[in-house]
Amino acid sequence: MPELPEVETVKRSLEKHITGLTFSEIILIMPKIVKVPAPQSFTENVAGKKIKKIGRRGKYLLIHLSDNNTLVIHFRMTGRLVYSEPGTPPGKHTHAIFKFSNGYELHYSDIRQFGRISLVDTDKLDAAPGLKDLGVEPFSENFTREFLKRELKRRRTKIKPLLLDQTFIAGLGNIYADEALHRARLSPEKTASNLTTREIARLYPAIKDVLAEGIANRGTTFRDYVDGMGQAGSNQEALKVYDREGKPCLSCKTPIARIRLGGRSTYYCPKCQK
DNA sequence: CCGTAACCCTGCGTGC
DNA sequence: TGCACGCAGGGTTACG
Numbered sequence: 001m002p003e004l005p006e007v008e009t010v011k012r013s014l015e016k017h018i019t020g021l022t023f024s025e026i027i028l029i030m031p032k033i034v035k036v037p038a039p040q041s042f043t044e045n046v047a048g049k050k051i052k053k054i055g056r057r058g059k060y061l062l063i064h065l066s067d068n069n070t071l072v073i074h075f076r077m078t079g080r081l082v083y084s085e086p087g088t089p090p091g092k093h094t095h096a097i098f099k100f101s102n103g104y105e106l107h108y109s110d111i112r113q114f115g116r117i118s119l120v121d122t123d124k125l126d127a128a129p130g131l132k133d134l135g136v137e138p139f140s141e142n143f144t145r146e147f148l149k150r151e152l153k154r155r156r157t158k159i160k161p162l163l164l165d166q167t168f169i170a171g172l173g174n175i176y177a178d179e180a181l182h183r184a185r186l187s188p189e190k191t192a193s194n195l196t197t198r199e200i201a202r203l204y205p206a207i208k209d210v211l212a213e214g215i216a217n218r219g220t221t222f223r224d225y226v227d228g229m230g231q232a233g234s235n236q237e238a239l240k241v242y243d244r245e246g247k248p249c250l251s252c253k254t255p256i257a258r259i260r261l262g263g264r265s266t267y268y269c270p271k272c273q274k
Numbered sequence: 275c276c277g278t279a280a281c282c283c284t285g286c287g288t289g290c
Numbered sequence: 291t292g293c294a295c296g297c298a299g300g301g302t303t304a305c306g
Binding site for chain 1 (some may be wrong): 275276277278279282283284285286
Binding site for chain 3 (some may be wrong): 001003059074075076077078112114115130164166173174263264265
């Protein structure tokens with residue numbers, strides 16, 4: 001499931017190949033994946049436009065076009081965007097094909113069909129649905145230890161669900177939230193406002209470190225995730241707790257526990273994480 | 275404010 | 291090439 005490191009890897013792998021290319025034709029196989037505008041308007045407005053720049057905000061991939069519009073793509077769980085050879089046949093779950101004037105194609109596929117694409121005014125990006133309420137970018141200068149401390153102090157929710165809250169920090173998902181808490185040696189059930197200064201001093205770098213490591217390893221591939229060139233990542237080999245229920249903690253050998261928090265599976269070491 | 279749950283959807287693991 | 295069922299998951303929305 002593409003979280004910040006996976007979307008960042010898609011961005012980096014795609015941008016060197018498609019920046020400057022011009023869309024020639026868009027084939028929308030499954031119209032419902034386009035949120036706004038209406039399907040016909042969408043395909044007409046993307047065709048003929050040149051890609052100016054690729055960006056990312058939280059888990060959203062942003063493809064900025066020459067006419068001051070931006071394609072906003074959210075992959076949810078199983079979405080993929082892969083730069084493909086001319087004439088690549090659509091797969092079973094290919095929902096849109098973006099053809100370039102050089103013959104190459106960008107194939108958007110999504111097994112679960114949860115992902116969505118929008119075309120919005122670049123100047124109004126910050127007000128776009130989904131983007132307008134996004135919280136701080138973990139690698140921005142706004143995300144400081146002091147910010148984290150101040151925000152945690154006024155939240156009475158458990159720390160794990162809070163880390164998943166995109167209006168708080170943008171880009172953390174289930175995998176990296178669990179990994180950050182393990183790295184910081186904090187129980188996912190701890191109430192945010194109860195974290196001590198010392199604990200926050202562990203959590204702050206842990207969040208940035210697990211995300212940076214995920215990017216360095218080109219993302220976590222459990223089943224579906226691939227980058228913009230169709231390549232799997234290797235960060236699954238670096239995970240300490242996620243999807244390791246019953247397996248020994250790599251620090252203390254205690255079996256990794258799995259509980260449910262905020263409706264999500266949560267993996268942690270009951271001994272290391274207090 | 276906080277927690278829970280339904281919804282969207284398909285593939286996969288499980289039990290028979 | 292068995293089949294029915296339930297679960298998983300990100301974000302949004304609804305509800306208590």
